[in-house]
Amino acid sequence: MRHTLPIAPQFYVTAPQPCPYLEGRMERKLFTALQGDMATKLNDSLSKQGFRRSQNVLYRPSCAECSACMSARIDVSKFTPSRSQRRVAKRAAHLNRRATSPWATEEQYDLFREYLDGRHATGGMADMDMFEFAAMVEETPIRSRLIEYTTEQDLTAVCLTDILDDGLSMVYSFFDPASEKLSLGTYVILDHIAIARELGLPYVYLGYWVPGSPKMDYKAKYKGLEVYRGGEWTPVKDPSEYRADMHPLSTDPIAEQVARIDLPDGRT
Template identity: 65%
Template sequence: MRHTPPLTPQFYVTAPQGCPYLPNRMERKLFTALQGDSATGLNDALSQQGFRRSQNVLYRPSCSDCAGCLSARIRVSDFAPNKTQSKTLRRNATLEREVRSPWATEEQFDLFRRYLEARHADGGMADMDIFEFAAMIEETPVKTRVIEYTDVATTDDPLTAVCLTDVLQDGLSMVYSFYKPELRNRSLGTFLILDHIRLAQEMDLPFVYLGYWVPGSPKMNYKAGFSGIELFRHGAWEPMTTPDEYSVDLHPLSTEPISEQVSNLILPNVRAVGR
């Protein structure tokens, strides 16, 4: 018997666990599977409503006592680099971009391990082996690319940074990035965002999706430094104002019930599957 996935996406909620961004808070996610012929349309539609992709799953934070995680994107037409960001571009002028198909390599994995050990040794990905890394890179039902940055000024260990990027209908979504942790003075995380803005301009795409920004989380402060930032809040995208304004989203009464969140989602038209 052939099993046909349901035409309408099914949504689920994870069990509460410790929040990786704010102390003394619990995290919970709303998620759905990403599969079949409708995967691309669903990824596009839900990315525009604050969801993120992880392999074959789309998720959005849906915590019971906090709405602090706000999806962030840069409106490319409104972005202008500040002095520090312009220096970062000049400092990394020897990096050369190459867009590749989503295939994992040992060189990428070695860089990934160095990055985790230096920056996120106690994080949820710290124990990933090469097979799990390959799954993160390769298990994608949508248009995904691995963007590698090599330093043309050196022949010794030239791979400097990598970003796993989805190509959406309206932009580039930076799914996960990692880079040489020893090159702190080159601000490689900022450079990757700046170069994705350039790439989106080249592709005539209006947005670069950055993932989540969390007010009060030091890990997320750097995202607020980009001009043209929009945040998905209360069901709509809005230009970011001052960071302090968003502390209200940390209040326990600021989140909607799960049933209301799901009913308010705008889903793409689903083509009937032939039998």
């Protein structure tokens, strides 16, 4: 009988390109394909090491002289809402939540276009058509859900969410930009914290927090926030202590980064 050993994931680095968060800087990503029988375990393992999913790819920032981008998550057991967050939850309490399979609809795409046109008209996703949107939602080799928030008549917010073995990962969310008074971006995060508690999951993964980027300031407002830095998760006590200064030794060489990655079968 012929036996084959599992093939270890191969890691690659993107070419430098302009950073979307900090002006005048260049970003670079370390990434690997997410596919095959080990996809779920690989996603669970690498998410704990600061990686994020985009369709069938896992990636992590690996910029040459900048380490400002840090993977962020909320420790659900340590989260308590602020006064303003309690007001947001109360204002949006009339919304209905529905979890569905990751299947794109025209109604979702219409809301997605309104969101981009109203909030990110010059961003990298501004030109996405329906087919590209469907690929973003549907091309997932792991357990994902589309969580929709609706009024009695309209779809108001959507979040593509991965279900990890230790939490919920908010892959991408969008909402009605005309409903600014409802603070829907905040409400979706608060509701994901509630869902994690309902499921007994300890964390809600928020993506990357970038000190110095106005686009990312909101993530530092959640109690129980942790960031992945120096190979471990640490609580954020004072956001002002984190800086986005550049330094030529702030990022280890790619080979050293890859060598320290723990794979789900116990290998590095």
